[in-house]
Amino acid sequence: xxxxxxxxxxxxxxxxxxxxxxxxxxxxxxxxxxxxxxxxxxxxxxxxxxxxxxxxxxxxxxxxxxxxxxxxxxxxxxxxxxxxxxxxxxxxxxxxxxxxxxxxxxxxxxxxxxxxxxxxxxxxxxxxxxxxxxxxxxxxxxxxxxxxxxxxxxxxxxxxxxxxxxxxxxxxxxxxxxxxxxxxxxxxxxxxxxxxxxxxxxxxxxxxxxxxxxxxxxxxxxxxxxxxxxxxxxxxxxxxxxxxxxxxxxxxxxxxxxxxxxxxxxxxxxxxxxxxxxxxxxxxxxxxxxxxxxxxxxxxxxxxxxxxx
Numbered sequence: 001x002x003x004x005x006x007x008x009x010x011x012x013x014x015x016x017x018x019x020x021x022x023x024x025x026x027x028x029x030x031x032x033x034x035x036x037x038x039x040x041x042x043x044x045x046x047x048x049x050x051x052x053x054x055x056x057x058x059x060x061x062x063x064x065x066x067x068x069x070x071x072x073x074x075x076x077x078x079x080x081x082x083x084x085x086x087x088x089x090x091x092x093x094x095x096x097x098x099x100x101x102x103x104x105x106x107x108x109x110x111x112x113x114x115x116x117x118x119x120x121x122x123x124x125x126x127x128x129x130x131x132x133x134x135x136x137x138x139x140x141x142x143x144x145x146x147x148x149x150x151x152x153x154x155x156x157x158x159x160x161x162x163x164x165x166x167x168x169x170x171x172x173x174x175x176x177x178x179x180x181x182x183x184x185x186x187x188x189x190x191x192x193x194x195x196x197x198x199x200x201x202x203x204x205x206x207x208x209x210x211x212x213x214x215x216x217x218x219x220x221x222x223x224x225x226x227x228x229x230x231x232x233x234x235x236x237x238x239x240x241x242x243x244x245x246x247x248x249x250x251x252x253x254x255x256x257x258x259x260x261x262x263x264x265x266x267x268x269x270x271x272x273x274x275x276x277x278x279x280x281x282x283x284x285x286x287x288x289x290x291x292x293x294x295x296x297x298x299x300x301x302x303x304x305x306x307x308x309x
Contacts, residue, residue, distance in 0.1 A: 023107070023123030025049075029116050031057040031089075040123055043099070043107065045069030057089070058082050064102075072100050089119065098126070106130040150224040152202060153209035161223025162283075165233045168221065169283050172235055178277035179235045180242035183290040184212075184249070186228040187268045187302040196263050203260035204267050211256055215249045231290075239275055239307070246271050246305040254303060270297035273307040 023040030036049035044060040064070040065078050075081040096110045105127045112120045148160035172179045193201040212222055221233040258265045272293030274286045289308055297306040
């Protein structure tokens with residue numbers, strides 16, 4: 001090939017690499033930057049790759065850390081972070097990972113170890129891909145919530161509560177630990193709807209569900225089973241604590257005042273408590289027991305807890 005054509009091709013190639021959308025950077029064996037195009041320079045908060053020539057990896061990372069530009073460095077101990085990065089960078093011939101920048105962009109980075117212990121680094125902007133992943137992840141979470149929770153009270157819906165309760169009940173059986181199942185029903189809820197309207201009735205259900213959650217432990221389960229009926233599963237629970245939690249819930253609801261449409265409304269609940277201290281009952285049997293006890297609470301005057309004998 002004639003020399004002038006060769007020089008022309010080299011010039012075209014050089015210009016192509018400098019202006020390429022993918023970032024290209026080369027580190028020598030001492031981790032000094034011996035080449036960087038403009039796209040790669042953005043990783044370190046710069047726009048001109050020529051400004052990186054002769055700088056070390058540590059220097060550029062420190063620049064990002066101290067100026068809050070370019071690469072996000074999540075650490076309070078930069079020296080330890082740099083030592084960790086040093087050990088990772090040449091630990092294998094090829095590696096690929098993702099990074100994010102202070103301006104919100106994401107990049108996929110590949111590092112190839114080549115002759116003389118040099119590293120060729122190529123970066124690709126994947127911000128659109130990450131945004132799509134985030135949107136899909138958020139949509140999945142929203143769909144999961146729609147499928148598993150009651151839209152009014154944010155308690156588990158009946159189907160999901162039953163699934164979770166069966167899983168927890170089987171765990172209690174394996175571990176030989178007792179559990180309790182509570183059935184709660186609002187007293188005279190129809191009168192609240194009739195006297196104050198259904199919007200007020202909804203506010204009462206929401207307020208009661210929120211109050212119940214406050215009184216429960218992190219691992220307890222709450223579900224809305226029917227219109228004004230809730231179920232609670234208390235894992236790892238003995239008789240005294242089952243009654244104590246149930247009574248605390250009852251008292252908290254009795255003292256609750258719910259403001260809605262200019263009204264200040266109060267409500268009470270009746271609670272039936274089934275207990276399986278030996279984990280030898282199935283969940284359906286527990287529901288039948290709790291439901292009967294709830295009926296007894298209603299028949300005996302409402303606003304009370306009835307615990308199985």
